[in-house]
Amino acid sequence: MMNRRKWNRWIVRMCIVMSAGLGGDMYGQSVPETDVEVVDAVRLPTPMKAGRMSVEEAVAHRRSVRAFRAEPLNEMQLGQLLWAAQGITDTEFRRRAAPSAGATYPLETYLVTDKAIYHYSPLQHALSVVREGDFREALGKAALGQGCVTFAPALIVFAAVEERTTERYGRKGKRYIDMEAGHAAENIHLQAVALGLGSVPVGAFDTVEVDKILRLPREQESLYIVPVGYPR
Template structure:
């Protein structure tokens, strides 16, 4: 393997960061790829039945109702609701050898994604930035400073951050996966984060709350808010949750 090939993941991470003076990355190919793939000549096409109109609220209704919601009321989230959201994103559900298996899957069970919270409005949890300790199932305060304005600005001014009851910030720790997957690890970090984000969406929907994930942010500003270096650990994804009007 050439040196260049070896470093492609690190260069990718650096060169796709958003900075204040440039959103980086350029634009994609001029010709857009079709958003859907179809096989009209397939030998067999089986229509998927429509969902039943009635029935108890459950998994299928939750999946069908999930939407990105960006407008929230000032209503407080209960701690029980926050506990359920945290369980959905990274709750430990089984022990297998040395691995703590979670609600969200992870490539090689290496779990390179960490969860931080910016708490704006949650019962019994003072505002501030917290780290979610998975083993202890606890929130570790990083700073009690009110950084909602800063995080909103870091998310390209997206108002839903300041309006949310809580913002989840997910980081990737490449070293947890790179030893096994080398540069391919970056793919898995983003895939893992995607699973986690979807679980947050579904949990919030099931609880009757709104959620929207966020990929547009100034990386180093978010990193500095949660106190990570942007290299050994770097923000990869965020998600806001709040009560719906």
């Protein structure tokens, strides 16, 4: 016999199958296939699901921080920030920490440190190297010389594959993607506060230049840079 929970899941699954059959035009009804397994990806520590600070405190204390100590962030901190941005929070349906229009998941997430540029895999909660070396100065130049980009110990960069969302929602999909990047960035800001860190959203940069530095595939475009570190 199916218990109530299993029964509810079965109903949800049937709705998804049926909506896909009807063209999948309902909001939030598709299972994303946008995350591929990367063989040489290095797993990050399992993210915490509880902390010492309440959401209210994190909201109350969030402020844009633009000056950071040089101290690098550790794997736990980086993993936690990336999980808050785009981590998988429902393994059954591969839903992520930030909402996504129609669960189309257009965002691709990159981490930049003094060591390398990495791509984050939400599914594996792991990083794979895109480019070795320190590209923060180059990114700072592309961001109109903003010191918060050049000197932050870590930069989280969101790029988007526009077609994933515009295929379903047409021109409105573009707006949805920008909204989604905002959700993901805010999750980073609040998680940073909860970890005793600071961050700032950076929208002022030369997209073409940043795309080149990150070696983004042709279908991706950079959207937002979030420098993170210990406030100075």
